[in-house]
Amino acid sequence: MRSQGHDGRGRPRLEQSRRPGNTAREEILDAAAELFTTIGYAGTSTRRIADAVGIRQASLYHHFATKDDILDALLAGTVDEALRLAGELLTGPGPARSRLRGLVIADCSQLCASRWNLGALYLLPELRIERFAQFRASREELRRRYRALAAQVIAECDGIADADDLPFRLVESVINRRSDNEECTPETPSVIADAALRILGC
Amino acid sequence: MRSQGHDGRGRPRLEQSRRPGNTAREEILDAAAELFTTIGYAGTSTRRIADAVGIRQASLYHHFATKDDILDALLAGTVDEALRLAGELLTGPGPARSRLRGLVIADCSQLCASRWNLGALYLLPELRIERFAQFRASREELRRRYRALAAQVIAECDGIADADDLPFRLVESVINRRSDNEECTPETPSVIADAALRILGC
Numbered sequence: 001m002r003s004q005g006h007d008g009r010g011r012p013r014l015e016q017s018r019r020p021g022n023t024a025r026e027e028i029l030d031a032a033a034e035l036f037t038t039i040g041y042a043g044t045s046t047r048r049i050a051d052a053v054g055i056r057q058a059s060l061y062h063h064f065a066t067k068d069d070i071l072d073a074l075l076a077g078t079v080d081e082a083l084r085l086a087g088e089l090l091t092g093p094g095p096a097r098s099r100l101r102g103l104v105i106a107d108c109s110q111l112c113a114s115r116w117n118l119g120a121l122y123l124l125p126e127l128r129i130e131r132f133a134q135f136r137a138s139r140e141e142l143r144r145r146y147r148a149l150a151a152q153v154i155a156e157c158d159g160i161a162d163a164d165d166l167p168f169r170l171v172e173s174v175i176n177r178r179s180d181n182e183e184c185t186p187e188t189p190s191v192i193a194d195a196a197l198r199i200l201g202c
Numbered sequence: 203m204r205s206q207g208h209d210g211r212g213r214p215r216l217e218q219s220r221r222p223g224n225t226a227r228e229e230i231l232d233a234a235a236e237l238f239t240t241i242g243y244a245g246t247s248t249r250r251i252a253d254a255v256g257i258r259q260a261s262l263y264h265h266f267a268t269k270d271d272i273l274d275a276l277l278a279g280t281v282d283e284a285l286r287l288a289g290e291l292l293t294g295p296g297p298a299r300s301r302l303r304g305l306v307i308a309d310c311s312q313l314c315a316s317r318w319n320l321g322a323l324y325l326l327p328e329l330r331i332e333r334f335a336q337f338r339a340s341r342e343e344l345r346r347r348y349r350a351l352a353a354q355v356i357a358e359c360d361g362i363a364d365a366d367d368l369p370f371r372l373v374e375s376v377i378n379r380r381s382d383n384e385e386c387t388p389e390t391p392s393v394i395a396d397a398a399l400r401i402l403g404c
């Protein structure tokens with residue numbers, strides 16, 4: 001994985017000069033996301049992340065006190081926008097099925113477009129500790145909003161009550177798909193959105 | 203996690219005298235499955251597995267040469283029976299939708315009933331190495347058989363062609379559900395099976 005090239009400070013970089021991010025913080029997050037999703041969370045040290053960015057470990061600690069803090073910031077990035085949108089759409093105007101469709105398309109598009117497949121970290125046993133309680137609560141709240149919106153759709157189209165959790169699951173299956181080395185196509189979000197409505201019996 | 207109790211040989215056990223398995227091999231697999239899914243794969247040593255069973259590390263090596271070998275045996279156990287059944291049902295008699303339904307029910311039931319939620323390990327970056335090529339090929343073949351059976355259903359009911367990968371994904375969502383501490387109910391397999399048919403447009 002590691003490029004043999006060195007930057008100006010003579011440090012090896014994972015991907016020379018091509019790491020996205022306008023700030024050191026963004027570069028750290030990108031390098032960590034790459035390492036966590038390719039080598040694994042337990043196997044990645046903060047030292048290795050600092051090396052991949054081309055900064056000193058002490059500089060990394062200026063931005064993030066621990067490796068868990070980096071993971072927490074990355075995980076939050078996978079749910080925060082969907083959570084906000086779900087809250088807005090839950091009480092918005094128009095047919096419930098259009099609102100659910102909008103949420104599924106936006107959330108799938110985000111999961112498809114992210115440079116690293118961070119959702120693959122959701123199932124890590126390491127996330128069960130207190131440090132990640134807030135992330136777990138956010139994802140649980142996102143799931144609750146999906147269910148509430150799905151329940152509105154089910155009421156609207158006289159659908160199948162016990163399917164209300166499945167649209168959320170179907171959206172997250174994009175993560176498994178990417179993990180199986182099958183990247184999304186431009187159609188993936190709308191394929192998933194249509195399937196989510198069928199699954200509710202509409 | 204670890205119980206403070208000791209067995210006859212004075213070794214601490216994870217769960218004293220209640221580990222299932224008629225043979226040392228089965229006890230090792232059960233202890234490893236517990237540790238991998240609660241502590242994490244990278245963070246579990248063969249020493250810790252041996253301790254959890256109450257055997258010496260040397261005895262463990264008699265059954266499994268490496269930790270990867272233990273993981274490989276556990277992963278194979280999550281797909282082998284579904285793979286066999288899928289092969290049988292793919293060319294079996296009767297309507298395709300009954301055959302797909304039978305596969306989904308059997309596979310979900312197995313994923314729900316397993317003592318440890320081993321599917322949570324599918325997304326580990328550690329599985330990308332050559333050692334797990336055979337497991338990855340088996341799971342890929344299972345997925346291919348799901349798709350082929352789904353394509354028969356789609357042809358049968360004039361359904362939605364681009365949904366053919368979704369029944370497999372929906373079945374594996376049982377793993378995410380368990381990982382979110384929501385255990386299956388007795389109805390889960392048939393809820394998923396009915397949803398898999400709706401998702402195909404039937």
